[in-house]
Amino acid sequence: MSAQLLSFTDRGIYCAEGGFYIDPWRPVDRALITHGHSDHARWGHGHYLCTHQALPVIRHRLGQITAEGIGYGETRQIGGVEVSFHPAGHVPGSAQIRVARGGEVWVVSGDYKVEDDGLSEPFVPVPCHTFISECTFGLPLFRWQPQAVVAAQLAAWWQANAAEGRASILAAYGLGKAQRLMTMLPEAGPILTHGAVEETTRILRDQGYRLPPTIRVTAGIDAKSHPGALIIAPPSALGTPWARRFGPASAAFASGWMALRGIRRRRGFGTGFVISDHADWPGLNTAIHATGAERVFVTHGYTTPFRRWLEEQGYEAGIVQTEFGGDEAETASEADLA
Missing domain, CATH: 3.60.15.10 (Ribonuclease Z/Hydroxyacylglutathione hydrolase-like)
Structure with a gap:
């Protein structure tokens, strides 16, 4: 045998x-x-x-x-x-x-x-x-909504924040989830990225994956220079001086775990979008x-x-x-x- x-x-x-x-x-x-x-x-x-x-x-x-x-x-x-x-x-x-x-x-x-x-x-x-x-x-x-439904929720959150003069900081894993979110959303404003997200995005874009234009956050780039921007960053960047440069901002996390209110409370996320890879x-x-x-x-x-x-x-x-x-x-x- x-x-x-x-x-x-x-x-x-x-x-x-x-x-x-x-x-x-x-x-x-x-x-x-x-x-x-x-x-x-x-x-x-x-x-x-x-x-x-x-x-x-x-x-x-x-x-x-x-x-x-x-x-x-x-x-x-x-x-x-x-x-x-x-x-x-x-x-x-x-x-x-x-x-x-x-x-x-x-x-x-x-x-x-x-x-x-x-x-x-x-x-x-x-x-x-x-x-x-x-x-x-x-x-x-655990039962996910169709991607188009979550995309509409994300777009409405982003637009509401922009109308109230707040930046939108969206926390997402840097390989896969971050780029997926970029492709889901309408081009309603500039998309700024944390360096860790931008490096992976650049590599995938160079391979031919179709991704929208993004701007890496460097010195001098903040909410004043790019009003109404969506900022995509790793979860670890939230609450850091890097994130605080954007002043009054609404922060959200995109993850399958956002289906659980207990996890949202424990991690301190007032807003969560349920989307998983x-x-x-x-x-x-x-x-x-x-x-x-x-x-x-x-x-x-x-x-x-x-x-x-x-x-x-x-x-x-x-x-x-x-x-x-x-x-x-x-x-x-x-x-x-x-």
């Missing part, structure tokens, strides 16, 4: 026949990377393989690394297995990784969402026997069903209740302990859920 195609180790998800790990969290010789967020693409590996679209951001973040890109759908033989990368819809360049051997197919989802955001390569279900799926928002209470409850179920998988392992998120749910639906299900935890990959406390 042949060994299990993928195994779960203290370094990451491992393929012995290919001699590689997928999104490992400790240094390894060969790493296949689903996307550029820091909890999935870490420094210290001997060799990196990711999509061509993800590679520029990963190089920017990690510096001098030995890395190469691969096209979506391109098949590569690595040791005794075939490997290919397929769109995950999470952020630009993100991928699910398919590993096949002798008719047996496993797919590692990385992070994903099923709604087409108009920027990232849209999610494509990949048929498999075993699916390793994230479940960041794996509870029935991870699948919601219906999205997770839709994606898993579309794979045709008989066995599902779940990672980071509400793993215990989601595994129980999958077992009730007739799947063979298990939990994979990982160290993924950046972006929106966290879970709320019971108080937050109340």
